[in-house]
Amino acid sequence: MVIDSKELTMTFEEYAYNENRYKVLRNSNPEAAKRLMALVDADTKRRWKYM
Numbered sequence: 553m554v555i556d557s558k559e560l561t562m563t564f565e566e567y568a569y570n571e572n573r574y575k576v577l578r579n580s581n582p583e584a585a586k587r588l589m590a591l592v593d594a595d596t597k598r599r600w601k602y603m
Contacts, residue, residue, distance in 0.1 A: 555603050564596050565589040 568574040568589070578585040 560596070560600060563589075564592045568592075 569578065574585070577588075
């Protein structure tokens with residue numbers, strides 16, 4: 553298997569906050585949104601490193 557995609561150029565947080573469902577989460581519960589985005593960011597980096 554060969555992965556030919558480029559390395560990530562933006563975080564999931566930057567991408568996600570372009571969608572209303574994530575904006576609603578951030579506005580309704582900012583602490584939870586921040587915690588969840590940190591978890592997703594760490595998982596994304598871990599998966600990229602694994603591949």
